[in-house]
Amino acid sequence: MLVHDSAKKKSMEIAFRVRRQTGNDPATYQTYKLDLEPGATVLDALTQIKWEQDGTLAFRKNCRNAICGSCGMRINGKAALACATRAADVVDERGEILIQPFGNMPVIKDIVVDMQDFWKHLDQVEPYVSTAARNTPEKEFLQTPEQREKLEQSGNCILCGACYSECNSREINPEFVGPHALAKAYRMVEDNRDDQTEKRLERYNQPDYAWGCTRCFSCDEVCPMGVQPLEQIQKIRTKLLHSRKLPENTAMRHRRVLVAQIRNSGWLDETRFALEVFAKSPEALLALAPLGLRMLLKGKMPLRHHPIDNFAEVTTLIDAVHQDDYN
Ligand code: SF4
Ligand code: SF4
Ligand code: FES
Incomplete structure:
Protein backbone atom coordinates (compact mmCIF):
# COMPACT_ATOMS: atom_id res chain seq x y z
CA MET A 1 0.00 0.00 0.00
CA ASP A 114 -9.47 49.32 14.48
CA MET A 115 -7.78 50.25 11.18
CA GLN A 116 -9.45 53.63 10.67
CA ASP A 117 -6.22 55.62 11.00
CA PHE A 118 -4.47 53.22 8.63
CA TRP A 119 -7.06 53.94 5.93
CA LYS A 120 -7.18 57.66 6.76
CA HIS A 121 -3.42 57.93 6.33
CA LEU A 122 -3.54 56.04 3.04
CA ASP A 123 -6.19 58.47 1.83
CA GLN A 124 -3.95 61.44 2.75
CA VAL A 125 -1.46 60.55 -0.01
CA GLU A 126 -4.27 60.47 -2.60
CA PRO A 127 -3.49 56.92 -3.70
CA TYR A 128 -5.09 57.02 -7.11
CA VAL A 129 -3.90 58.18 -10.51
CA SER A 130 -5.16 61.69 -11.13
CA THR A 131 -6.09 62.72 -14.64
CA ALA A 132 -8.03 65.77 -13.49
CA ALA A 133 -6.11 68.17 -15.71
CA ARG A 134 -6.29 66.03 -18.83
CA ASN A 135 -8.80 65.31 -21.51
CA THR A 136 -9.98 61.75 -21.15
CA PRO A 137 -8.49 59.78 -24.06
CA GLU A 138 -10.63 57.68 -26.33
CA LYS A 139 -8.45 54.67 -25.65
CA GLU A 140 -6.84 53.65 -22.35
CA PHE A 141 -3.51 55.20 -21.25
CA LEU A 142 -0.86 52.80 -22.49
CA GLN A 143 2.41 52.21 -20.63
CA THR A 144 5.62 50.63 -21.82
CA PRO A 145 6.88 47.52 -19.98
CA GLU A 146 9.66 49.73 -18.49
CA GLN A 147 7.17 52.29 -17.17
CA ARG A 148 5.04 49.50 -15.71
CA GLU A 149 7.99 47.74 -14.12
CA LYS A 150 8.71 50.79 -11.95
CA LEU A 151 5.29 50.40 -10.29
CA GLU A 152 5.39 46.69 -9.63
CA GLN A 153 7.11 46.50 -6.25
CA SER A 154 4.91 49.09 -4.53
CA GLY A 155 1.91 47.80 -6.47
CA ASN A 156 2.29 44.44 -4.72
CA CYS A 157 1.02 45.90 -1.44
CA ILE A 158 -2.05 44.06 -0.15
CA LEU A 159 -2.71 46.67 2.57
CA CYS A 160 -2.36 44.17 5.37
CA GLY A 161 -1.09 46.71 7.93
CA ALA A 162 1.97 44.73 9.08
CA CYS A 163 4.36 47.61 8.34
CA TYR A 164 2.12 50.16 10.06
CA SER A 165 1.93 47.92 13.13
CA GLU A 166 5.71 47.86 13.56
CA CYS A 167 6.50 51.43 12.50
CA ASN A 168 8.50 53.26 15.17
CA SER A 169 7.76 56.70 13.73
CA ARG A 170 4.03 55.99 13.78
CA GLU A 171 4.35 54.99 17.43
CA ILE A 172 5.76 58.35 18.48
CA ASN A 173 3.95 60.52 15.94
CA PRO A 174 0.30 59.58 15.33
CA GLU A 175 0.22 62.06 12.42
CA PHE A 176 2.95 60.23 10.48
CA VAL A 177 1.18 58.68 7.49
CA GLY A 178 3.09 55.42 7.70
CA PRO A 179 5.02 53.10 5.42
CA HIS A 180 2.04 51.66 3.53
CA ALA A 181 0.89 55.15 2.51
CA LEU A 182 4.38 56.25 1.47
CA ALA A 183 4.95 53.10 -0.59
CA LYS A 184 1.73 53.96 -2.40
CA ALA A 185 2.81 57.61 -2.64
CA TYR A 186 5.96 56.53 -4.48
CA ARG A 187 3.84 54.51 -6.90
CA MET A 188 1.82 57.65 -7.67
CA VAL A 189 4.91 59.84 -8.13
CA GLU A 190 6.42 57.31 -10.52
CA ASP A 191 3.26 56.61 -12.51
CA ASN A 192 3.62 58.38 -15.88
CA ARG A 193 -0.18 58.53 -16.26
CA ASP A 194 -0.52 60.77 -13.20
CA ASP A 195 -0.35 64.52 -13.85
CA GLN A 196 -0.05 65.81 -10.29
CA THR A 197 3.59 64.94 -9.58
CA GLU A 198 4.65 68.43 -8.48
CA LYS A 199 1.69 68.85 -6.17
CA ARG A 200 2.31 65.42 -4.73
CA LEU A 201 6.01 66.14 -4.07
CA GLU A 202 5.04 69.36 -2.34
CA ARG A 203 2.75 67.43 -0.02
CA TYR A 204 5.16 64.55 0.61
CA ASN A 205 7.89 67.09 1.50
CA GLN A 206 6.36 67.46 4.99
CA PRO A 207 7.51 66.14 8.38
CA ASP A 208 4.51 63.77 8.59
CA TYR A 209 5.21 62.31 5.15
CA ALA A 210 8.55 61.32 3.59
CA TRP A 211 10.69 63.08 6.22
CA GLY A 212 8.86 61.52 9.16
CA CYS A 213 10.48 58.11 8.73
CA THR A 214 13.39 57.31 11.05
CA ARG A 215 14.69 54.51 8.80
CA CYS A 216 14.35 51.80 11.41
CA PHE A 217 13.86 49.11 8.72
CA SER A 218 10.98 47.41 10.59
CA CYS A 219 8.59 47.84 7.66
CA ASP A 220 10.97 46.20 5.19
CA GLU A 221 11.55 43.40 7.67
CA VAL A 222 7.88 42.45 8.18
CA CYS A 223 6.27 43.19 4.81
CA PRO A 224 5.01 39.83 3.50
CA MET A 225 4.87 41.02 -0.10
CA GLY A 226 8.41 42.35 -0.55
CA VAL A 227 7.16 45.92 -1.06
CA GLN A 228 10.09 47.27 0.97
CA PRO A 229 8.35 50.51 1.99
CA LEU A 230 11.57 52.06 3.29
CA GLU A 231 13.14 51.65 -0.14
CA GLN A 232 10.15 53.44 -1.70
CA ILE A 233 10.42 56.23 0.90
CA GLN A 234 14.09 56.67 0.05
CA LYS A 235 13.17 57.04 -3.63
CA ILE A 236 10.65 59.78 -2.77
CA ARG A 237 13.30 61.55 -0.68
CA THR A 238 15.76 61.41 -3.57
CA LYS A 239 13.15 63.01 -5.80
CA LEU A 240 12.52 65.70 -3.18
CA LEU A 241 16.22 66.44 -2.79
CA HIS A 242 16.65 66.72 -6.54
CA SER A 243 13.64 68.93 -7.06
CA ARG A 244 14.74 72.45 -7.85
CA LYS A 245 11.23 73.80 -7.26
CA LEU A 246 10.76 72.90 -3.62
CA PRO A 247 12.02 75.27 -0.90
CA GLU A 248 14.60 73.68 1.41
CA ASN A 249 12.98 72.56 4.69
CA THR A 250 14.68 71.58 7.96
CA ALA A 251 14.87 67.89 7.01
CA MET A 252 16.55 68.68 3.68
CA ARG A 253 18.93 71.14 5.35
CA HIS A 254 19.73 68.55 8.04
CA ARG A 255 20.76 66.06 5.38
CA ARG A 256 22.68 68.56 3.25
CA VAL A 257 24.67 69.97 6.20
CA LEU A 258 25.42 66.48 7.56
CA VAL A 259 26.76 65.18 4.25
CA ALA A 260 28.71 68.37 3.57
CA GLN A 261 30.37 68.30 7.01
CA ILE A 262 31.37 64.67 6.81
CA ARG A 263 32.67 65.15 3.30
CA ASN A 264 34.72 68.20 4.25
CA SER A 265 36.31 66.97 7.46
CA GLY A 266 35.21 63.39 8.17
CA TRP A 267 33.66 64.74 11.41
CA LEU A 268 30.27 65.89 12.49
CA ASP A 269 30.89 69.14 14.35
CA GLU A 270 27.73 69.25 16.47
CA THR A 271 27.95 72.95 17.31
CA ARG A 272 28.31 74.07 13.72
CA PHE A 273 25.79 71.47 12.67
CA ALA A 274 23.05 72.88 14.92
CA LEU A 275 23.94 76.46 13.96
CA GLU A 276 23.74 75.71 10.24
CA VAL A 277 20.61 73.53 10.33
CA PHE A 278 18.62 75.86 12.56
CA ALA A 279 20.13 79.12 11.30
CA LYS A 280 16.69 80.43 10.35
CA SER A 281 15.02 79.46 13.60
CA PRO A 282 16.30 81.33 16.69
CA GLU A 283 13.64 79.57 18.85
CA ALA A 284 14.97 76.14 17.87
CA LEU A 285 18.55 77.26 18.60
CA LEU A 286 17.50 78.60 21.98
CA ALA A 287 15.73 75.32 22.79
CA LEU A 288 18.95 73.42 22.00
CA ALA A 289 21.13 75.66 24.19
CA PRO A 290 20.76 73.62 27.45
CA LEU A 291 21.64 70.41 25.60
CA GLY A 292 24.66 72.12 24.02
CA LEU A 293 25.83 73.30 27.43
CA ARG A 294 25.53 69.81 28.93
CA MET A 295 27.48 68.34 25.98
CA LEU A 296 30.17 70.99 26.39
CA LEU A 297 30.53 70.22 30.10
CA LYS A 298 30.83 66.48 29.36
CA GLY A 299 33.57 67.17 26.80
CA LYS A 300 31.44 66.04 23.88
CA MET A 301 31.98 69.21 21.88
CA PRO A 302 35.74 69.50 21.28
CA LEU A 303 36.83 72.86 19.92
CA ARG A 304 39.15 71.18 17.44
CA HIS A 305 38.67 67.93 15.51
CA HIS A 306 41.70 65.91 14.41
CA PRO A 307 41.47 64.59 10.87
CA ILE A 308 40.17 61.03 10.78
CA ASP A 309 42.12 58.14 9.26
CA ASN A 310 41.29 57.29 5.65
CA PHE A 311 39.55 60.62 5.15
CA ALA A 312 40.14 60.41 1.38
CA GLU A 313 38.15 57.18 1.30
CA VAL A 314 35.19 58.88 3.01
CA THR A 315 35.21 61.66 0.41
CA THR A 316 35.41 59.19 -2.45
CA LEU A 317 32.57 57.14 -1.01
CA ILE A 318 30.28 60.13 -0.57
CA ASP A 319 31.09 61.42 -4.05
CA ALA A 320 30.36 58.00 -5.48
CA VAL A 321 26.99 57.72 -3.73
CA HIS A 322 25.62 61.03 -4.85
CA GLN A 323 27.31 64.06 -6.24
CA ASP A 324 24.30 66.38 -6.26
CA ASP A 325 22.94 65.87 -2.77
CA TYR A 326 25.29 68.24 -0.97
CA ASN A 327 25.70 70.81 -3.75
S1 SF4 B 1 11.65 52.51 8.21
FE1 SF4 B 1 10.42 54.37 8.47
S2 SF4 B 1 8.40 53.90 7.66
FE2 SF4 B 1 9.51 51.96 7.94
S3 SF4 B 1 8.87 51.25 9.95
FE3 SF4 B 1 10.77 52.42 10.26
S4 SF4 B 1 10.14 54.52 10.68
FE4 SF4 B 1 8.34 53.44 9.86
S1 SF4 C 1 3.36 45.27 5.10
FE1 SF4 C 1 3.70 45.38 2.90
S2 SF4 C 1 1.84 44.56 2.02
FE2 SF4 C 1 1.35 45.02 4.14
S3 SF4 C 1 0.54 47.15 4.11
FE3 SF4 C 1 2.72 47.30 4.46
S4 SF4 C 1 3.62 47.59 2.44
FE4 SF4 C 1 1.55 46.77 2.13
S1 FES D 1 -6.56 35.42 5.01
FE1 FES D 1 -6.15 36.69 3.30
S2 FES D 1 -4.09 37.26 3.62
FE2 FES D 1 -4.45 35.79 5.17
Whole structure:
Protein backbone atom coordinates (compact mmCIF):
# COMPACT_ATOMS: atom_id res chain seq x y z
CA MET A 1 0.00 0.00 0.00
CA LEU A 2 1.27 3.46 -0.89
CA VAL A 3 1.59 5.81 2.08
CA HIS A 4 1.86 9.53 1.34
CA ASP A 5 4.96 11.17 2.87
CA SER A 6 2.99 13.71 4.93
CA ALA A 7 0.91 10.91 6.49
CA LYS A 8 4.10 9.44 7.92
CA LYS A 9 4.95 12.69 9.72
CA LYS A 10 3.57 13.02 13.21
CA SER A 11 1.27 15.79 14.34
CA MET A 12 2.65 17.98 17.12
CA GLU A 13 1.07 19.56 20.17
CA ILE A 14 1.36 23.35 20.20
CA ALA A 15 0.11 25.74 22.86
CA PHE A 16 -1.27 29.04 21.51
CA ARG A 17 -0.99 31.84 24.05
CA VAL A 18 -3.55 34.36 22.81
CA ARG A 19 -4.08 37.93 24.00
CA ARG A 20 -7.73 38.51 24.82
CA GLN A 21 -9.19 41.98 25.17
CA THR A 22 -12.39 43.85 24.52
CA GLY A 23 -11.96 47.54 23.75
CA ASN A 24 -10.09 49.32 26.53
CA ASP A 25 -10.64 46.58 29.13
CA PRO A 26 -7.45 45.16 30.66
CA ALA A 27 -5.87 42.47 28.46
CA THR A 28 -5.54 38.84 29.60
CA TYR A 29 -3.82 35.82 28.05
CA GLN A 30 -5.51 32.50 27.35
CA THR A 31 -3.76 29.31 26.29
CA TYR A 32 -5.25 26.78 23.87
CA LYS A 33 -3.56 23.46 23.12
CA LEU A 34 -3.91 21.77 19.74
CA ASP A 35 -2.55 18.76 17.89
CA LEU A 36 -1.51 20.10 14.51
CA GLU A 37 -0.42 18.52 11.24
CA PRO A 38 3.08 19.62 10.18
CA GLY A 39 1.80 21.84 7.37
CA ALA A 40 -0.85 23.65 9.42
CA THR A 41 -0.69 27.44 9.40
CA VAL A 42 -1.29 29.72 12.38
CA LEU A 43 -4.59 30.68 10.76
CA ASP A 44 -5.61 26.98 10.49
CA ALA A 45 -4.88 26.67 14.20
CA LEU A 46 -6.86 29.77 15.21
CA THR A 47 -9.78 28.62 13.07
CA GLN A 48 -9.68 25.21 14.76
CA ILE A 49 -9.61 26.85 18.20
CA LYS A 50 -12.62 28.97 17.27
CA TRP A 51 -14.63 26.02 15.93
CA GLU A 52 -13.70 23.44 18.53
CA GLN A 53 -12.69 25.21 21.74
CA ASP A 54 -13.78 28.83 21.98
CA GLY A 55 -16.25 30.50 19.64
CA THR A 56 -15.71 33.88 21.35
CA LEU A 57 -12.15 34.26 20.00
CA ALA A 58 -12.13 37.11 17.45
CA PHE A 59 -9.72 37.48 14.51
CA ARG A 60 -10.02 38.44 10.84
CA LYS A 61 -9.52 36.18 7.83
CA ASN A 62 -10.71 35.82 4.29
CA CYS A 63 -8.63 34.42 1.40
CA ARG A 64 -6.36 32.07 3.42
CA ASN A 65 -3.84 32.60 0.64
CA ALA A 66 -1.79 35.76 1.40
CA ILE A 67 -3.87 37.84 -0.99
CA CYS A 68 -6.49 39.81 0.95
CA GLY A 69 -4.33 41.05 3.85
CA SER A 70 -7.04 40.37 6.46
CA CYS A 71 -5.26 37.96 8.79
CA GLY A 72 -2.41 40.23 9.93
CA MET A 73 -1.42 39.91 13.60
CA ARG A 74 1.65 39.72 15.80
CA ILE A 75 3.04 36.21 15.94
CA ASN A 76 5.73 35.87 18.61
CA GLY A 77 5.88 39.66 18.84
CA LYS A 78 6.32 40.37 15.14
CA ALA A 79 3.68 41.36 12.56
CA ALA A 80 2.90 38.64 10.01
CA LEU A 81 0.09 37.06 8.02
CA ALA A 82 -1.35 34.10 9.93
CA CYS A 83 -2.27 32.29 6.70
CA ALA A 84 1.29 32.56 5.40
CA THR A 85 2.97 31.38 8.63
CA ARG A 86 3.42 27.67 9.26
CA ALA A 87 2.93 26.96 12.97
CA ALA A 88 5.80 24.44 13.01
CA ASP A 89 8.18 27.17 11.78
CA VAL A 90 7.47 29.60 14.62
CA VAL A 91 6.82 27.38 17.64
CA ASP A 92 9.37 28.05 20.40
CA GLU A 93 11.37 25.52 22.42
CA ARG A 94 8.57 25.30 25.03
CA GLY A 95 6.10 24.32 22.32
CA GLU A 96 4.37 27.72 22.46
CA ILE A 97 3.30 30.41 19.99
CA LEU A 98 2.35 33.90 21.19
CA ILE A 99 -0.55 35.55 19.34
CA GLN A 100 -1.25 39.29 19.76
CA PRO A 101 -3.05 41.98 17.77
CA PHE A 102 -1.18 44.47 15.59
CA GLY A 103 0.51 47.42 17.29
CA ASN A 104 -0.23 51.10 16.58
CA MET A 105 -3.96 50.39 16.25
CA PRO A 106 -6.53 50.20 19.05
CA VAL A 107 -8.00 46.80 19.83
CA ILE A 108 -11.66 46.23 19.09
CA LYS A 109 -11.68 42.62 20.28
CA ASP A 110 -8.84 40.11 20.77
CA ILE A 111 -6.89 40.13 17.48
CA VAL A 112 -9.25 42.46 15.63
CA VAL A 113 -7.94 46.03 15.54
CA ASP A 114 -9.47 49.32 14.48
CA MET A 115 -7.78 50.25 11.18
CA GLN A 116 -9.45 53.63 10.67
CA ASP A 117 -6.22 55.62 11.00
CA PHE A 118 -4.47 53.22 8.63
CA TRP A 119 -7.06 53.94 5.93
CA LYS A 120 -7.18 57.66 6.76
CA HIS A 121 -3.42 57.93 6.33
CA LEU A 122 -3.54 56.04 3.04
CA ASP A 123 -6.19 58.47 1.83
CA GLN A 124 -3.95 61.44 2.75
CA VAL A 125 -1.46 60.55 -0.01
CA GLU A 126 -4.27 60.47 -2.60
CA PRO A 127 -3.49 56.92 -3.70
CA TYR A 128 -5.09 57.02 -7.11
CA VAL A 129 -3.90 58.18 -10.51
CA SER A 130 -5.16 61.69 -11.13
CA THR A 131 -6.09 62.72 -14.64
CA ALA A 132 -8.03 65.77 -13.49
CA ALA A 133 -6.11 68.17 -15.71
CA ARG A 134 -6.29 66.03 -18.83
CA ASN A 135 -8.80 65.31 -21.51
CA THR A 136 -9.98 61.75 -21.15
CA PRO A 137 -8.49 59.78 -24.06
CA GLU A 138 -10.63 57.68 -26.33
CA LYS A 139 -8.45 54.67 -25.65
CA GLU A 140 -6.84 53.65 -22.35
CA PHE A 141 -3.51 55.20 -21.25
CA LEU A 142 -0.86 52.80 -22.49
CA GLN A 143 2.41 52.21 -20.63
CA THR A 144 5.62 50.63 -21.82
CA PRO A 145 6.88 47.52 -19.98
CA GLU A 146 9.66 49.73 -18.49
CA GLN A 147 7.17 52.29 -17.17
CA ARG A 148 5.04 49.50 -15.71
CA GLU A 149 7.99 47.74 -14.12
CA LYS A 150 8.71 50.79 -11.95
CA LEU A 151 5.29 50.40 -10.29
CA GLU A 152 5.39 46.69 -9.63
CA GLN A 153 7.11 46.50 -6.25
CA SER A 154 4.91 49.09 -4.53
CA GLY A 155 1.91 47.80 -6.47
CA ASN A 156 2.29 44.44 -4.72
CA CYS A 157 1.02 45.90 -1.44
CA ILE A 158 -2.05 44.06 -0.15
CA LEU A 159 -2.71 46.67 2.57
CA CYS A 160 -2.36 44.17 5.37
CA GLY A 161 -1.09 46.71 7.93
CA ALA A 162 1.97 44.73 9.08
CA CYS A 163 4.36 47.61 8.34
CA TYR A 164 2.12 50.16 10.06
CA SER A 165 1.93 47.92 13.13
CA GLU A 166 5.71 47.86 13.56
CA CYS A 167 6.50 51.43 12.50
CA ASN A 168 8.50 53.26 15.17
CA SER A 169 7.76 56.70 13.73
CA ARG A 170 4.03 55.99 13.78
CA GLU A 171 4.35 54.99 17.43
CA ILE A 172 5.76 58.35 18.48
CA ASN A 173 3.95 60.52 15.94
CA PRO A 174 0.30 59.58 15.33
CA GLU A 175 0.22 62.06 12.42
CA PHE A 176 2.95 60.23 10.48
CA VAL A 177 1.18 58.68 7.49
CA GLY A 178 3.09 55.42 7.70
CA PRO A 179 5.02 53.10 5.42
CA HIS A 180 2.04 51.66 3.53
CA ALA A 181 0.89 55.15 2.51
CA LEU A 182 4.38 56.25 1.47
CA ALA A 183 4.95 53.10 -0.59
CA LYS A 184 1.73 53.96 -2.40
CA ALA A 185 2.81 57.61 -2.64
CA TYR A 186 5.96 56.53 -4.48
CA ARG A 187 3.84 54.51 -6.90
CA MET A 188 1.82 57.65 -7.67
CA VAL A 189 4.91 59.84 -8.13
CA GLU A 190 6.42 57.31 -10.52
CA ASP A 191 3.26 56.61 -12.51
CA ASN A 192 3.62 58.38 -15.88
CA ARG A 193 -0.18 58.53 -16.26
CA ASP A 194 -0.52 60.77 -13.20
CA ASP A 195 -0.35 64.52 -13.85
CA GLN A 196 -0.05 65.81 -10.29
CA THR A 197 3.59 64.94 -9.58
CA GLU A 198 4.65 68.43 -8.48
CA LYS A 199 1.69 68.85 -6.17
CA ARG A 200 2.31 65.42 -4.73
CA LEU A 201 6.01 66.14 -4.07
CA GLU A 202 5.04 69.36 -2.34
CA ARG A 203 2.75 67.43 -0.02
CA TYR A 204 5.16 64.55 0.61
CA ASN A 205 7.89 67.09 1.50
CA GLN A 206 6.36 67.46 4.99
CA PRO A 207 7.51 66.14 8.38
CA ASP A 208 4.51 63.77 8.59
CA TYR A 209 5.21 62.31 5.15
CA ALA A 210 8.55 61.32 3.59
CA TRP A 211 10.69 63.08 6.22
CA GLY A 212 8.86 61.52 9.16
CA CYS A 213 10.48 58.11 8.73
CA THR A 214 13.39 57.31 11.05
CA ARG A 215 14.69 54.51 8.80
CA CYS A 216 14.35 51.80 11.41
CA PHE A 217 13.86 49.11 8.72
CA SER A 218 10.98 47.41 10.59
CA CYS A 219 8.59 47.84 7.66
CA ASP A 220 10.97 46.20 5.19
CA GLU A 221 11.55 43.40 7.67
CA VAL A 222 7.88 42.45 8.18
CA CYS A 223 6.27 43.19 4.81
CA PRO A 224 5.01 39.83 3.50
CA MET A 225 4.87 41.02 -0.10
CA GLY A 226 8.41 42.35 -0.55
CA VAL A 227 7.16 45.92 -1.06
CA GLN A 228 10.09 47.27 0.97
CA PRO A 229 8.35 50.51 1.99
CA LEU A 230 11.57 52.06 3.29
CA GLU A 231 13.14 51.65 -0.14
CA GLN A 232 10.15 53.44 -1.70
CA ILE A 233 10.42 56.23 0.90
CA GLN A 234 14.09 56.67 0.05
CA LYS A 235 13.17 57.04 -3.63
CA ILE A 236 10.65 59.78 -2.77
CA ARG A 237 13.30 61.55 -0.68
CA THR A 238 15.76 61.41 -3.57
CA LYS A 239 13.15 63.01 -5.80
CA LEU A 240 12.52 65.70 -3.18
CA LEU A 241 16.22 66.44 -2.79
CA HIS A 242 16.65 66.72 -6.54
CA SER A 243 13.64 68.93 -7.06
CA ARG A 244 14.74 72.45 -7.85
CA LYS A 245 11.23 73.80 -7.26
CA LEU A 246 10.76 72.90 -3.62
CA PRO A 247 12.02 75.27 -0.90
CA GLU A 248 14.60 73.68 1.41
CA ASN A 249 12.98 72.56 4.69
CA THR A 250 14.68 71.58 7.96
CA ALA A 251 14.87 67.89 7.01
CA MET A 252 16.55 68.68 3.68
CA ARG A 253 18.93 71.14 5.35
CA HIS A 254 19.73 68.55 8.04
CA ARG A 255 20.76 66.06 5.38
CA ARG A 256 22.68 68.56 3.25
CA VAL A 257 24.67 69.97 6.20
CA LEU A 258 25.42 66.48 7.56
CA VAL A 259 26.76 65.18 4.25
CA ALA A 260 28.71 68.37 3.57
CA GLN A 261 30.37 68.30 7.01
CA ILE A 262 31.37 64.67 6.81
CA ARG A 263 32.67 65.15 3.30
CA ASN A 264 34.72 68.20 4.25
CA SER A 265 36.31 66.97 7.46
CA GLY A 266 35.21 63.39 8.17
CA TRP A 267 33.66 64.74 11.41
CA LEU A 268 30.27 65.89 12.49
CA ASP A 269 30.89 69.14 14.35
CA GLU A 270 27.73 69.25 16.47
CA THR A 271 27.95 72.95 17.31
CA ARG A 272 28.31 74.07 13.72
CA PHE A 273 25.79 71.47 12.67
CA ALA A 274 23.05 72.88 14.92
CA LEU A 275 23.94 76.46 13.96
CA GLU A 276 23.74 75.71 10.24
CA VAL A 277 20.61 73.53 10.33
CA PHE A 278 18.62 75.86 12.56
CA ALA A 279 20.13 79.12 11.30
CA LYS A 280 16.69 80.43 10.35
CA SER A 281 15.02 79.46 13.60
CA PRO A 282 16.30 81.33 16.69
CA GLU A 283 13.64 79.57 18.85
CA ALA A 284 14.97 76.14 17.87
CA LEU A 285 18.55 77.26 18.60
CA LEU A 286 17.50 78.60 21.98
CA ALA A 287 15.73 75.32 22.79
CA LEU A 288 18.95 73.42 22.00
CA ALA A 289 21.13 75.66 24.19
CA PRO A 290 20.76 73.62 27.45
CA LEU A 291 21.64 70.41 25.60
CA GLY A 292 24.66 72.12 24.02
CA LEU A 293 25.83 73.30 27.43
CA ARG A 294 25.53 69.81 28.93
CA MET A 295 27.48 68.34 25.98
CA LEU A 296 30.17 70.99 26.39
CA LEU A 297 30.53 70.22 30.10
CA LYS A 298 30.83 66.48 29.36
CA GLY A 299 33.57 67.17 26.80
CA LYS A 300 31.44 66.04 23.88
CA MET A 301 31.98 69.21 21.88
CA PRO A 302 35.74 69.50 21.28
CA LEU A 303 36.83 72.86 19.92
CA ARG A 304 39.15 71.18 17.44
CA HIS A 305 38.67 67.93 15.51
CA HIS A 306 41.70 65.91 14.41
CA PRO A 307 41.47 64.59 10.87
CA ILE A 308 40.17 61.03 10.78
CA ASP A 309 42.12 58.14 9.26
CA ASN A 310 41.29 57.29 5.65
CA PHE A 311 39.55 60.62 5.15
CA ALA A 312 40.14 60.41 1.38
CA GLU A 313 38.15 57.18 1.30
CA VAL A 314 35.19 58.88 3.01
CA THR A 315 35.21 61.66 0.41
CA THR A 316 35.41 59.19 -2.45
CA LEU A 317 32.57 57.14 -1.01
CA ILE A 318 30.28 60.13 -0.57
CA ASP A 319 31.09 61.42 -4.05
CA ALA A 320 30.36 58.00 -5.48
CA VAL A 321 26.99 57.72 -3.73
CA HIS A 322 25.62 61.03 -4.85
CA GLN A 323 27.31 64.06 -6.24
CA ASP A 324 24.30 66.38 -6.26
CA ASP A 325 22.94 65.87 -2.77
CA TYR A 326 25.29 68.24 -0.97
CA ASN A 327 25.70 70.81 -3.75
S1 SF4 B 1 11.65 52.51 8.21
FE1 SF4 B 1 10.42 54.37 8.47
S2 SF4 B 1 8.40 53.90 7.66
FE2 SF4 B 1 9.51 51.96 7.94
S3 SF4 B 1 8.87 51.25 9.95
FE3 SF4 B 1 10.77 52.42 10.26
S4 SF4 B 1 10.14 54.52 10.68
FE4 SF4 B 1 8.34 53.44 9.86
S1 SF4 C 1 3.62 47.59 2.44
FE1 SF4 C 1 3.70 45.38 2.90
S2 SF4 C 1 3.36 45.27 5.10
FE2 SF4 C 1 2.72 47.30 4.46
S3 SF4 C 1 0.54 47.15 4.11
FE3 SF4 C 1 1.55 46.77 2.13
S4 SF4 C 1 1.84 44.56 2.02
FE4 SF4 C 1 1.35 45.02 4.14
S1 FES D 1 -6.56 35.42 5.01
FE1 FES D 1 -6.15 36.69 3.30
S2 FES D 1 -4.09 37.26 3.62
FE2 FES D 1 -4.45 35.79 5.17
